[in-house]
Amino acid sequence: MPLRIAVDLVFFTGKKGGTESYARHLFAHLADHDDLSFVGIGNRELAAQPPSWFPGEIVSLPVSGENRAAWAVAEMLAVGPRARGTKADVLHCPSNFGPAVRLLPTVVTVHDLLAHRHPEWVPGGRARGVQTLSKASARAASRIITISETSANDIRSLLGRTEVDVIPLGVLPVDPLDRHEPPARPFVLASGNRMPHKNFAKLVEAWAQIPLAERPKLVITGSHGDDPLRPLVDQLDLANDVELLGWVTDEELERLYDTASAYAFPTLFEGFGLPVLEAMARGCPVVGSDIPILREVGGDAMRYFDPHDPASIARTVREVVADPGTMADAGRKWASLFTWQRTADATADVYRRLADSVR
Known part of the structure; x- marks a missing residue:
């Protein structure tokens, strides 16, 4: 019998x-594992419109x-009992x-511990x-x-879990x-929510330091409702140089990645930084914050700036937009090392090892 995996999807809204x-990507690729079967525990909206990417x-x-x-x-309180009621062997949250x-x-x-590192x-x-x-979840989890x-x-x-x-x-x-x-006019893309650690204000301030003759357009996606960056732009x-697009569809984001001259990631904190790889895979040069997590994810295939210094951001953007050089090819090669199938295969191994350990 296949190993039965219950998946906590109560959080999922698509936004x-x-x-x-x-x-989305993990469970779509886990569908290739014939020794696993899946049942999702969703909210009302997800149950009413089951997603095509979920393999169960x-x-x-x-x-x-x-x-x-x-x-x-x-x-x-409710996901555990519901998962047990489905006769699952393993629950994945x-x-x-x-x-x-x-x-x-x-x-x-656990994607990141922002609330622990920077509660402000x-x-x-x-x-x-x-x-x-997060502390209660980590204590109760069999594996993280x-x-x-x-x-x-x-x-x-911060959580005291040594095996991760x-x-x-x-x-x-x-x-x-x-x-x-x-x-015709080059543009630089940036995306993300408007939480303070995304640091978009410093990116906008940097744009004012790029001479008009060299200034590309800046397109920032990811807000809901009135964009808090609007007053700073004004x-x-x-207003003629920074476009605040709000939340965009996957198709719209794909085209933006595809036609941007560069992708800017001025973040101060991330658990990973997936947009770095998404841009690289599309041949879009990436400039981003010189912080440990982006050094880990971007390696030598991206250019780095001081995220606290608008002058450093402006200088790096100007250099890359004026001469992307070999960054497109280097980015594609680096991004090719990170595949969702590899992620899915390693996750399936965690399920199997956990199930074997309790039999």
Whole structure:
């Protein structure tokens, strides 16, 4: 009989960025493992419209994925009993949190510990609650997966879990011949939510320091509703140079990656930094923050700047846009080392080892 894996998808709405990209790609590629079967534990919305990428049925809990408090409580108290009721052998919680009490062998993927490292960057006063949830989840988990050595070090030092499975994320291969013709005016793409650690204000400030004759357009995606960057753009008189697109579809983001002259990632903190590889895979040169996690993910295939210094950001952007050189080829080669199939295969091995250990 195949090993039965219950997957906690109560969090999933399609609007939460990185953790949802992880779930979509991971479970689509786990479908190739014939010795595994899957059942998803979803929210009301997900159960009403089961996603095509999930390789199994979806059973629901009576909560909305749009209600943060409701799905957090469900993660801690309801997912475990529901998973046990499906007669699963293993429960996988892929979005940082899991049950407070272990009712069956449980794997939790912890992407990052932002709330522990920088609680001041967690909006809405949620840092303490997130800390409590993550500590309880880590105590109850049988195994913890994380996505980088940087995050693994945080988990060991802040959560006290010494055994951590580090499984990097992947990126889908892209045919370089599929790139579209770039627009007449070069543009630099940036994407992400508007949490403080994304550091987009410094990127906008950097744009004001690029001489007009050399200034590419800056396109920033990822906000919901009124963009908090708008007042800064207006204050610096950059309305003709900075375009705030808000949330875009996967198809729209794909075309932006495809036609951008460079991708800028001014972040101050990440668990991984998947957009770096997504841009590289498309032959788009990447400039980003000189912090340990991006050195780990981007290697020598990207250019680095001081994320606290707009002059450093502006200088690096100017140099890369003026002369991308061999960055496109170097980025493609580096990104090809990170595949979702590799991520899925390593995750399947964690399931098997955990199931074997409790038999």
